[in-house]
Amino acid sequence: MSTLPDQATIAATAAKILLEIKALHFNAETPFIFTSGWASPVYTDCRRIVSFPRARKALMDFAVATIEREIGYEAIDAVAGGETAGIPFAAWIADRLELPMQYVRKKPKGFGRNAQIEGLLTEGQRVLLVEDLATDGKSKENFVTALRNGGAQVTDTFVIFHYGIFPQSKVNMDAIGVRLHALCTWWDVLKVARDNRYFDENTLSEVEKFLNDPVGWSSAHGGKSSM
Template identity: 60%
Template sequence: MIPTSFPPRDEIARLTARALLEVGAVHFNSEEPFTLASGLPSPTYVDCRKLISFPRIRSTLMDFLAVTVMRDAGFEAFDNVAGGETAGIPFAALIAERLALPMTYVRKKPKGYGRGARIEGVMAEGERVLLVEDLTTDGGSKLSFVDAIRETGATCGHTAVIFYYGIYPETTEKLGAHGVALHHLCTWWDVLEEARAQGAFEADTLAEVESFLSDPRSWQAARTGG
């Protein structure tokens, strides 16, 4: 069903942050930092995949993402919704259902057999494709998916995510230079504000998280000798 309610952006951000905290998707640890895919340390980690196991939260956030995309990009802006392998696939399916559009997904790399395809499902030349993922940090992983979509002759000028780190200024610049607009529900700053409001973590931990969010490169360099 296509959602028709458009809550204010700040309320969407607050409720999304609250949902992530409620399902235990947010992890803060300043004493034993997490290791990111880049190999760099971070006192924060978010696991949006958990959301698929909570029907009420899942449904609410997908309504939020659908209305955010329609508000920002347009009601008739897309012909196809593509999920990025693997975390984006369930969310793409849910968004495609809400927008009444075909759904496809994009592999990280071609299959090693058969057609060697990166696009699964039906994507036609000239279609306007919305790329859906669970989150983005610096936007880098999105570019490979966008390029795979464009190789079919389709266009892809928008990507939608539940969670955007919001701490690396080059992210929107990198995506923008590639002709891609980013749509998101909340950032680490929204989560930090809600965590403080709830008293979800110790004050010292939240202070260290804020230090990281304010200058992640320096925080990481101080802990890696960089």
């Protein structure tokens, strides 16, 4: 019998932890603008996790359980972190899985070795890309391409948080032939926040409007309006 916590428990607990450490921000008045151009009333700051050792330990234990369940025990040879926010999580996961680690720059350094991948990457290595989060997943393409150009086989990427609302994220992942694995989504957060009355109902309803129609909400609030 498996000793791994089931995925529903992981999702609810991870959402609760992220709320508790205030990694989840809500602001419908002044929307956040994402790297990809979407406007949003919510923002997830996974970078805060590094400063909370107990939260960090629980989330990294969940990460390993998810990776072992969804990808396998002997299916990965190395773990690569995406610059910037992915790097600390890749380090902790590589340590737990007793695997080598690399990190991938957003672009080549520009001088010296001009490296985009730091650390040792060997030809044919099966590399898991680790990142903090995915919105529509578009920025994963750059990291995956760099790893593949360096000789890696990349079939999976793990993130702590997946927005879980942009239909394009599946399309983007399929286009680069990568499966996305995550601990929780905004839907898990909404449920936990409502059940535990973390925020007033007005805030939660506005968030729900965005979750149900992120493209329409973005377009009406000064962000990108199409994929």
